[in-house]
Amino acid sequence: MLLSEYDYNLPEELIAQLPADKRDNSRMMVLNRKDRTISHKHFYDIVDLIDKNTLLVMNNTKVLPARLIGYKDTGAKIEVFLLKQAETQSLEENMQNPMCRVKQLCLWDVLIKPSKRVKPDTIIKISEELSVKAIKRLEENGEWLVELMFEGNNVLDVLHRNGQIPLPPYIERKIQNEDLKKLDFERYQTVYAKDEGSVAAPTAGLHFTQEILQKLQDKGVELAYVTLNVGLGTFRPVQCENVENHKMHSETFEISEKAAEQINRAKKEGKQIIAVGTTTVRTLETAFQKYGCIQPCHDHSELFIYPPYEFKVIDKLITNFHLPKSTLLMLVSALAGKDFIFEAYNEAIKNNYRFFSYGDCMFINWHFNKYH
Secondary structure, rough: HHHHOOOOOOHHHHHHOOOOOOOOHEEEEEEEEOOEEEEEEHHHHHHHEEEEOEEEEEEOOEOOEEEEEEEEEOOEEEEEEEEOOOOOHHHHHHHHOOOHHHHHHHEEEEEEEOHHHHOOOOOOEEEOEEEEEEEEEEOOOOEEEEEEEEEOOOOHHHHHHEEEEEOOOOOOOOOOOEEEEHHHHHHHOOOOOOEEOOOOHHHHHHHHOOHHHHHHHHHHHHEEEEEOOOHHHOOOOOOOOOHHHHHOOEEEEEEEEHHHHHHHHHHHOEEEEEEOHHHHHHHHHHHHHOOOOOOOEEEEEEOOOOOOOOOOOOOOOOEEEEOOHHHHHHHHHHHHOOOHHHHHHHHHOOOOOOOOOOOOOOOEEEEOOOOO
């Protein structure tokens, strides 16, 4: 399978720079693979499209204010993009137990730009209360191990005071003002976000409102939540022409006892399982591959889904429109069929759908027979 098979031309003006005026006002393309039909709706129609005999599974990860802007003592401007807590410490220890203090070594894997201006022991001053010390280069692409140095009691408090929401590179913020900053803090986050740890939003969930969730529950739809902390792999394109040689970056996920029970019971009762977003898909499919069922776990996913992958857990998917040559485009092609996905993307471009994180969405409506 070749990477070039997953390329398409997207007019730049269709890359959404701002969210819809209201979350559920975004447009939604509905794909029915069984009869190969495409229809055009809005997200607020989702309540009518989901049967009551359904379990809706969502990723409740929360986006960290992971983008830090600072300066060397020479005055050179440096951007530090937090990727994940270093392996030597767990994110939970630093966030829930109190004290990621200077003397405890608050270590993170980060991207630094421009990386060439940084050497081991370089100090980057973010503010009066926060500095970043470079420890060692991890990869030539600008990835470093650093120490966050601050005097507060909790790393999250410090990041919220000093960090910015880490928008994807295709969302441009050339002029940063407080209104835009406030908008991004609110809208680049799902309404059900709970567990802070991601450097990108699970964007399919951005369309949901509390009102939509309540209407679904009133209808009899059951809601379940898993957590996958979205990491560096979201921003990294596939580089190798032979897609099967691509290696996914590892991302941590967690399935609670309650969520595992809900998913297994739904399957036993013959309910449909709808995944909200590709991160939810990878969480569930990874768990099944590792354990043969869905069980409570805290684990890592490096699962790369591409045609002709056979899905074991999910039946349907709500997802945004994805970048050319991306692993996410390959995942949805595995679910709906590559030709049908590209037909849908051409239709979306022709009808001026808005693409990527702040854009419109797609509901892939087809189900398989999975484990019981």
